Amino acid sequence: MRAIFWNVRGFGHVGRRTQLKEYMRKEGIDIVGLQETIKADFRHHELLAIDPLKRFSWNHLAASGHSGGMLLGFDQAVYERELVVIQVYGPADHSRSADFLGEVQAKVLAVSSLFIPLVVGGDFNQLIRSGADKNNDNINWSRVTMFNNTIANMALREVARAGARYTWTNKQLSPVR
Known part of the structure; x- marks a missing residue:
């Protein structure tokens, strides 16, 4: 796939x-x-x-x-058989990140009980898994922990990604990536 x-x-x-x-x-x-x-x-x-x-x-x-x-x-x-794809677009307002992740988790857990293959992907809007996912030290570690705990609670596996190391930039002279 x-x-x-x-x-x-x-x-x-x-x-x-x-x-x-x-x-x-x-x-x-x-x-x-x-x-x-x-x-x-x-x-x-x-x-x-x-x-x-x-x-x-x-x-x-x-x-x-x-x-x-x-x-x-x-x-x-390719997908004549059952497959669930949950596409996300996370909130830019990080005060809503916990609610967003709760909603994603509820959907994933509902699907997982059906034993149907599942893919979750999209733009998580600066929710990152580790410090290596960002090019500077301005990291909100509590959000990193919250994101990783949610992924663990859903029993999801991260698929290896191909392409550029960073997937977003703010397009400034000294960009955040």
């Missing part, structure tokens, strides 16, 4: 759609999860732009104004 979960910061940008389509083809992607699409709906031609062979089944969650929105797709030929 090959998956991509990407905070795309706006699906309307043609260059991002081209980049996604090429990456999906090159890497043989089976599951696509996009966060922050900033789209209320997806037109047929927009989905064809990234999936010209119509291999994927698509679902979306509408954005609220100029923020949010998610798109989830999976290759129908």
